[in-house]
Amino acid sequence: MPLLRIEKMTHYFGGLRAVHNYDLEIESGQVRGLIGPNGAGKTTVFDLITGIYRPTQGEIIFDGREIVGLKPHQIASMGLGRTFQNLLLWRYMTVLEHVKMACYSKISYGLIGAFFGTPRCHREEGENENKAYRLLEMMGVGDFADQVVPNLPYGAQRRVEMARALAIEPKILLLDEPTAGMNPEELIQMMEIIRRIHEELGLAIFLIEHRMRVVMELCEIIQTLVFGEVIARGTPEEIQNNPKVIDAYLGKEAVV
Amino acid sequence: MEVITRNSSISMSLLRSKALESLSRIPLIGWLFGALIAVALEHILGISLALALGMPKIPVLFGFVIMLKKLVLIPSAMLYMLLIYILPIGAVARLSAPLANRLAAKLLRFPLWFSVAIHLGLLYAALHMWSGISDYRILMLKLTLIAIILTLSLNVINGYMGEFSCSHPGFMALGAYTASVFTVVLFVDDRLFGPALLPPILGLFIFPIALIVGGMVASLGALAVAIPSFRTRGDYLAIVSLAFMFIVKSAIENLEIVGGPRGLSSQPDWANLPTVFLWTIACIWIINNFVNSTLGKALNAVRDNEMAADAMTVNTRRTKIVAFLFAAFWAGVAGGLFAHVLRYVNPGTFGIQKLAEVLAMVYFGGLNSVYGSIVGAVGFNLMSEALRPLQIFKWILIPFLLILVMIFRPTGLIAFREFNVKNLLKPKLKPEEEV
Numbered sequence: 001m002p003l004l005r006i007e008k009m010t011h012y013f014g015g016l017r018a019v020h021n022y023d024l025e026i027e028s029g030q031v032r033g034l035i036g037p038n039g040a041g042k043t044t045v046f047d048l049i050t051g052i053y054r055p056t057q058g059e060i061i062f063d064g065r066e067i068v069g070l071k072p073h074q075i076a077s078m079g080l081g082r083t084f085q086n087l088l089l090w091r092y093m094t095v096l097e098h099v100k101m102a103c104y105s106k107i108s109y110g111l112i113g114a115f116f117g118t119p120r121c122h123r124e125e126g127e128n129e130n131k132a133y134r135l136l137e138m139m140g141v142g143d144f145a146d147q148v149v150p151n152l153p154y155g156a157q158r159r160v161e162m163a164r165a166l167a168i169e170p171k172i173l174l175l176d177e178p179t180a181g182m183n184p185e186e187l188i189q190m191m192e193i194i195r196r197i198h199e200e201l202g203l204a205i206f207l208i209e210h211r212m213r214v215v216m217e218l219c220e221i222i223q224t225l226v227f228g229e230v231i232a233r234g235t236p237e238e239i240q241n242n243p244k245v246i247d248a249y250l251g252k253e254a255v256v
Numbered sequence: 257m258e259v260i261t262r263n264s265s266i267s268m269s270l271l272r273s274k275a276l277e278s279l280s281r282i283p284l285i286g287w288l289f290g291a292l293i294a295v296a297l298e299h300i301l302g303i304s305l306a307l308a309l310g311m312p313k314i315p316v317l318f319g320f321v322i323m324l325k326k327l328v329l330i331p332s333a334m335l336y337m338l339l340i341y342i343l344p345i346g347a348v349a350r351l352s353a354p355l356a357n358r359l360a361a362k363l364l365r366f367p368l369w370f371s372v373a374i375h376l377g378l379l380y381a382a383l384h385m386w387s388g389i390s391d392y393r394i395l396m397l398k399l400t401l402i403a404i405i406l407t408l409s410l411n412v413i414n415g416y417m418g419e420f421s422c423s424h425p426g427f428m429a430l431g432a433y434t435a436s437v438f439t440v441v442l443f444v445d446d447r448l449f450g451p452a453l454l455p456p457i458l459g460l461f462i463f464p465i466a467l468i469v470g471g472m473v474a475s476l477g478a479l480a481v482a483i484p485s486f487r488t489r490g491d492y493l494a495i496v497s498l499a500f501m502f503i504v505k506s507a508i509e510n511l512e513i514v515g516g517p518r519g520l521s522s523q524p525d526w527a528n529l530p531t532v533f534l535w536t537i538a539c540i541w542i543i544n545n546f547v548n549s550t551l552g553k554a555l556n557a558v559r560d561n562e563m564a565a566d567a568m569t570v571n572t573r574r575t576k577i578v579a580f581l582f583a584a585f586w587a588g589v590a591g592g593l594f595a596h597v598l599r600y601v602n603p604g605t606f607g608i609q610k611l612a613e614v615l616a617m618v619y620f621g622g623l624n625s626v627y628g629s630i631v632g633a634v635g636f637n638l639m640s641e642a643l644r645p646l647q648i649f650k651w652i653l654i655p656f657l658l659i660l661v662m663i664f665r666p667t668g669l670i671a672f673r674e675f676n677v678k679n680l681l682k683p684k685l686k687p688e689e690e691v
Binding site for chain 1: 561
């Protein structure tokens with residue numbers, strides 16, 4: 001049974017058909033890629049999976065449970081972590097607080113614990129803090145723990161977002177253009193990090209990417225989305241050589 | 257010649273920085289010692305010094321009121337301030353600094369609550385003696401402490417959560433009336449509610465319950481605001497909460513059973529200074545705990561980016577509603593205390609002017625900050641009392657100051673600062689001594 005299965009998912013924004021008959025299957029530990037030109041509906045697919053929008057039709061089964069209609073935070077607590085294309089970080093919170101925040105659904109001390117600062121509250125906060133430090137070290141941003149995020153360089157902000165997504169202890173990680181706006185050096189580091197997450201934590205990863213080099217190197221199977229419809233799926237080589245893809249997305253001339 | 261003036265200006269600035277440095281080495285407990293000595297001095301010498309300086313009585317509010325009333329007395333008021341407050345506090349704090357530092361270091365070895373209790377005890381002693389001089393000071397101090405509760409609780413909504421709520425006077429009214437009815441029905445022979453049901457000796461135990469019940473009724477009212485307005489983001493809360501405030505006010509005005517627009521009086525005199533002080537401390541402690549826990553930080557996450565908060569497993573709707581009810585609870589408690597301090601409430605108190613006052617205190621002090629709320633409430637109350645002799649011009653000066661704050665510090669004087677008790681109490685040593 002696949003970890004995440006999507007069947008015939010369709011979504012309309014008013015009269016605009018953003019996604020049409022979208023199918024996907026990801027087993028645990030697999031890496032899947034989603035490419036497509038701007039406005040193809042890639043981020044909408046992510047938003048539909050994570051519950052921000054409710055699909056007009058179709059079903060999404062995650063970890064053996066139908067998740068259409070659940071609230072985003074419920075879906076996330078089931079183990080579906082994501083990052084955002086345009087870095088949704090919290091302006092006035094420190095890096096450490098970001099990662100601790102993602103442990104929200106695991107907190108058991110309750111409101112009374114928070115109000116009176118019970119020993120249990122302190123213990124749990126301490127545990128979460130240690131976990132957060134571990135994740136930040138793993139992402140190589142441990143030194144920034146006490147800084148507020150706007151002070152960080154862009155590449156580091158991306159990694160903080162990644163650490164935050166990992167703190168919810170996901171079974172699958174949805175990465176929305178993890179290398180957008182990065183220079184070549186940061187790009188290589190980010191690819192290294194994604195590979196490490198995949199190998200060390202054994203996570204399934206589903207990523208949207210614009211840079212062909214990244215998807216080609218990381219993903220086993222790639223889907224190409226154009227105007228909300230999957231026009232091709234296959235291994236990186238197959239996709240690279242698929243004339244429809246070249247036509248719609250890579251352009252008619254040289255392939256990167 | 258130029259060299260000399262430059263030298264002297266350098267030595268002046270050196271002197272100043274040295275003085276500042278020596279002041280920064282004084283721990284909080286040292287300042288509290290100083291304050292205690294100063295208020296003791298005022299008790300002993302205050303009245304004779306005031307008379308000798310040509311003032312009719314001890315200046316009740318650090319001389320501000322006297323200065324504005326009679327310009328001739330400005331030098332005497334300033335001299336009084338210097339002799340009774342500034343010099344003794346400075347001297348005692350400075351001289352006791354080594355001792356105080358050692359004491360503070362020793363206290364830190366005990367559990368934190370012990371050290372906190374000692375500091376609070378000293379603070380209370382100083383406030384008690386200071387306010388012992390006149391009834392006006394006691395009343396003002398109580399109202400300021402209540403203002404701290406109000407400001408802090410509104411800061412949870414408007415600062416930490418980043419919504420804009422206007423219903424705080426409404427919650428306060430609910431708390432004030434509930435607590436008043438509770439105590440008046442049970443303990444007072446009243447013409448509205450008949451003879452007392454319980455002996456007044458139980459009052460000490462019942463009064464906290466009355467306040468908590470008042471807070472809970474305010475929370476219930478908050479639920480009525482929260483359910484419709486947290487479905488969406490934006491200005492809805494501001495509008496719904498403003499409406500709520502007016503609904504509460506006119507509902508009470510039309511309830512003859514609690515006296516209608518004439519108000520409700522003869523509350524028992526239980527809100528003495530220690531009670532108000534303890535409730536204020538409890539409020540600061542609980543709210544500070546809450547906003548520093550992950551459950552409370554979730555408010556910041558919701559404010560800064562709700563979509564990200566949702567994706568990181570934060571139950572945003574529950575977070576918002578809980579925080580709103582929590583803030584309303586404290587507003588209700590503040591209302592209950594307020595009613596028992598004045599021993600009279602009428603619905604007219606809880607109108608748009610109260611709202612403007614609370615909002616001003618929050619935005620003046622600083623958003624998202626416990627320090628800021630304390631500074632805002634104390635500063636605004638002091639200012640508003642001190643400028644009272646200016647009469648109508650007070651309402652030109654205070655808004656003007658607020659505008660200046662908004663221009664130069666848009667988030668308030670002390671915004672986004674964490675309230676760290678340990679840092680506050682720790683000994684202030686030179687860097688090399690710390691090693």
